[in-house]
Amino acid sequence: MKKSLNQNLLFALPSMVLSRQNKLYFHTKTGFIEQLQRCNNVISMTSTHASVLKSGFLNDTFTANHLMNCYVRLQETHDAHQLLDEMLEPNVVSYTSLMAGYVNMGQPKIAMCLFQMMNGSLVSPNEFTFATVINACSILADLRTGKKVHSHVEVSGLRDNLVVCSSLVDMYGKCNDVDRARRVFDSMGCRNVVSWTSMIVAYAQNAQGDEALNIFREFNYLLGDRPNQFMLASVINACASLGRLISGKVTHGAVIRCGYDSNDVVASALVDMYTKCGDVSYSDKVFQRILKPSVIPYTSMIVGAAKYGLGRLSLGLFEEMIARRIKPNDVTFVGVLHACSHSGLVDEGLKHLNSMYEIYGIKPDAKHYTCVVDMLGRSGRLDEAYQLAKSIQVDANAGALLWGTLLSASRLHGRVDIAVEVSKKLIESNQQVAGAYVTLSNTYALAGDWENVHSLRSEMNRTGVYKEPGCSWVEIKDRTYVFYAGDKSIERGSEVWSLMRKLEQEMKKRGYVGENTGLVFVDVEEEAKEEILSMHSERLALAFGLISIPKGITIRIMKNLRMCKDCHEAFKQISDIVERDFVVRDINRFHHFKNGSCTCGDFW
DNA sequence: GTAGGGTTAG
Numbered sequence: 001m002k003k004s005l006n007q008n009l010l011f012a013l014p015s016m017v018l019s020r021q022n023k024l025y026f027h028t029k030t031g032f033i034e035q036l037q038r039c040n041n042v043i044s045m046t047s048t049h050a051s052v053l054k055s056g057f058l059n060d061t062f063t064a065n066h067l068m069n070c071y072v073r074l075q076e077t078h079d080a081h082q083l084l085d086e087m088l089e090p091n092v093v094s095y096t097s098l099m100a101g102y103v104n105m106g107q108p109k110i111a112m113c114l115f116q117m118m119n120g121s122l123v124s125p126n127e128f129t130f131a132t133v134i135n136a137c138s139i140l141a142d143l144r145t146g147k148k149v150h151s152h153v154e155v156s157g158l159r160d161n162l163v164v165c166s167s168l169v170d171m172y173g174k175c176n177d178v179d180r181a182r183r184v185f186d187s188m189g190c191r192n193v194v195s196w197t198s199m200i201v202a203y204a205q206n207a208q209g210d211e212a213l214n215i216f217r218e219f220n221y222l223l224g225d226r227p228n229q230f231m232l233a234s235v236i237n238a239c240a241s242l243g244r245l246i247s248g249k250v251t252h253g254a255v256i257r258c259g260y261d262s263n264d265v266v267a268s269a270l271v272d273m274y275t276k277c278g279d280v281s282y283s284d285k286v287f288q289r290i291l292k293p294s295v296i297p298y299t300s301m302i303v304g305a306a307k308y309g310l311g312r313l314s315l316g317l318f319e320e321m322i323a324r325r326i327k328p329n330d331v332t333f334v335g336v337l338h339a340c341s342h343s344g345l346v347d348e349g350l351k352h353l354n355s356m357y358e359i360y361g362i363k364p365d366a367k368h369y370t371c372v373v374d375m376l377g378r379s380g381r382l383d384e385a386y387q388l389a390k391s392i393q394v395d396a397n398a399g400a401l402l403w404g405t406l407l408s409a410s411r412l413h414g415r416v417d418i419a420v421e422v423s424k425k426l427i428e429s430n431q432q433v434a435g436a437y438v439t440l441s442n443t444y445a446l447a448g449d450w451e452n453v454h455s456l457r458s459e460m461n462r463t464g465v466y467k468e469p470g471c472s473w474v475e476i477k478d479r480t481y482v483f484y485a486g487d488k489s490i491e492r493g494s495e496v497w498s499l500m501r502k503l504e505q506e507m508k509k510r511g512y513v514g515e516n517t518g519l520v521f522v523d524v525e526e527e528a529k530e531e532i533l534s535m536h537s538e539r540l541a542l543a544f545g546l547i548s549i550p551k552g553i554t555i556r557i558m559k560n561l562r563m564c565k566d567c568h569e570a571f572k573q574i575s576d577i578v579e580r581d582f583v584v585r586d587i588n589r590f591h592h593f594k595n596g597s598c599t600c601g602d603f604w
Numbered sequence: 605g606t607a608g609g610g611t612t613a614g
Contacts, residue, residue, distance in 0.1 A: 065605080068605095069605070072605090092605085093605055094605090095605090096605045096606080097605040098605090099605085100605060100606075101605095126605095126606090127606065128605050128606040129605085129606080130606080131605095131606035131607055132605080132606060132607095134606095134607080135606080135607070138607095161606095162607080163606055163607045164606080164607080165607085166606095166607045166608070167606075167607045167608090168607090169607090169608090170607065170608065171607095192607095193608080194607055194608045195607080195608080196608090197607095197608045197609070198607075198608050199608095200608090200609095201608065201609070228608095228609095229609070230608050230609045231608080231609080232609085233609040233610055234608080234609055234610090235609095236609090236610080237609075237610070240610095263609095263610095264610080265609055265610045266609080266610075267610085268609095268610040268611065269609075269610045269611090270610090271610085271611085272610070272611065273610095295611085296610055296611050297610080297611080298611090299610095299611040299612085300610070300611045301611090302611085303611060303612075304611095329611085330612080331611050331612050332611080332612095333612095334611090334612045334613060335611075335612075335613095337613075338612085338613060341613085366613090367612060367613050368613080369613090370613045370614075371612095371613045371614095372613095373613090373614090374613065374614065377614095398613095400614095401613065401614060402613090402614085403614095404614050405613070405614040406614085407614080408614055409614085432614095435614095
């Protein structure tokens with residue numbers, strides 16, 4: 001029969017008592033608690049537990065809670081749980097601290113079970129309990145339970161509690177219910193920087209970056225508080241998701257002025273933002289300034305370089321981080337494989353796939369295999385890619401990505417046979433149906449099989465399958481230019497088209513041929529052309545922007561600026577990083593000029 | 605004993 005934790009300790013007790021005899025006999029409740037607070041390893045913990053047991057103080061809930069908290073702190077949740085089971089009168093602190101322990105140990109489900117168990121007892125939850133269990137729902141993105149807990153909060157008299165409401169905002173955000181998050185946020189009588197950050201994150205992580213920036217503006221305007229590193233990292237993330245280079249740079253200025261530029265998390269967000277906003281060289285400059293980059297900034301930079309086709313740079317960074325004994329994670333390998341895929345480094349990619357588990361103990365999963373399928377597919381090794389895809393066990397979402405990847409590769413290399421098989425899989429499983437139809441149709445078009453193209457189009461019309469037009473956008477100076485696939489009426493459209501033709505000629509001159517360049521159209525139907533254009537419109541718009549922005553307007557204005565010390569430092573650093581034509585505009589926004597001196601506060 | 609941030613393949 002299994003012995004209880006306390007029974008086990010009784011067996012261990014005699015030797016412990018003997019070795020610490022003199023101290024133990026004089027213990028008081030306060031003495032035990034002080035001793036427990038000092039415990040920093042399991043051996044001293046076990047010994048103290050034994051003494052508490054012997055003294056009889058274990059029946060005292062307050063002392064037992066300290067004991068349990070100590071187990072939780074040492075990550076011995078199993079022992080802490082056993083202690084709770086054996087407590088005579090566990091109270092709200094006993095339940096809540098164990099719940100928090102499970103959440104911190106990555107076992108939020110057990111925390112939720114404990115909450116249920118507690119509700120079945122006579123103990124009522126308090127604000128700490130609610131914040132903890134809501135956090136568990138948030139980690140699991142469990143909206144159903146989250147709503148139930150929310151109702152419980154409403155009747156518990158804690159609906160005005162700042163921490164509970166902030167955790168509700170966060171929970172709804174993580175469960176992709178932004179409207180509910182906003183409703184809770186709006187209902188709050190009192191908010192702090194955490195509640196505002198939770199709302200910003202809720203918007204940013206649910207593809208509503210504009211709203212995230214609006215609410216950040218509101219925060220600055222209403223509160224005049226300085227944002228902290230959490231808020232700034234979230235705002236930078238929102239800029240990244242929108243491709244808003246200027247807003248990103250302005251926020252970068254705020255980061256420097258507020259003194260968070262050496263923060264690892266903020267720097268990672270900046271590296272990622274500059275990549276997504278169109279300039280990997282800024283990312284590199286920010287990255288170079290990080291004194292001791294951890295795995296995440298390294299990964300951001302590896303992924304960033306990979307996206308720009310700088311595979312060798314990605315692999316060099318990977319080697320550098322290994323040499324610095326920084327352990328890669330699963331995302332790092334996604335970046336490495338992505339880099340190999342986009343730079344045609346197939347053999348090296350396969351080598352990295354094999355080393356993942358063998359050397360680093362990371363088991364490749366669907367996302368890694370999807371990268372490898374993409375890598376083999378891009379390089380024309382379609383049969384191997386197909387074989388690999390068939391051998392992977394995936395759930396529906398990962399499957400959609402995997403087969404979608406193979407389908408694109410089949411189209412790229414005109415492998416109608418594989419494209420047909422793969423589209424069938426996608427359409428039958430009701431995944432990416434419209435995309436599958438269009439890509440299959442384009443594959444037929446590339447092969448000159450117009451009969452099948454037309455029959456697919458009729459089938460799409462008959463079954464009512466509609467492909468949302470692709471959309472991309474780019475921010476140039478203070479304007480956002482939006483491009484929809486197939487929309488020829490875009491502003492300054494004729495300039496875009498003429499620039500595109502120039503680029504096309506330039507690329508041809510340098511030896512690019514075929515549709516791999518993305519700008520050279522093959523003889524396909526109108527819709528297929530539009531799809532190819534939309535894939536590249538972002539880069540196109542960037543190129544378009546670069547030749548349209550007037551330069552050289554900056555130096556004179558700058559000389560007249562009188563800046564406070566903080567702003568001057570921010571300006572010096574940021575001008576190392578960004579180009580001057582953007583900087584002046586940003587710098588003007590960093591400052592308020594009153595009576596000839598500089599006051600800061602409004603980032604926008 | 606409680607709430608918030610960064611990297612992920614087509």
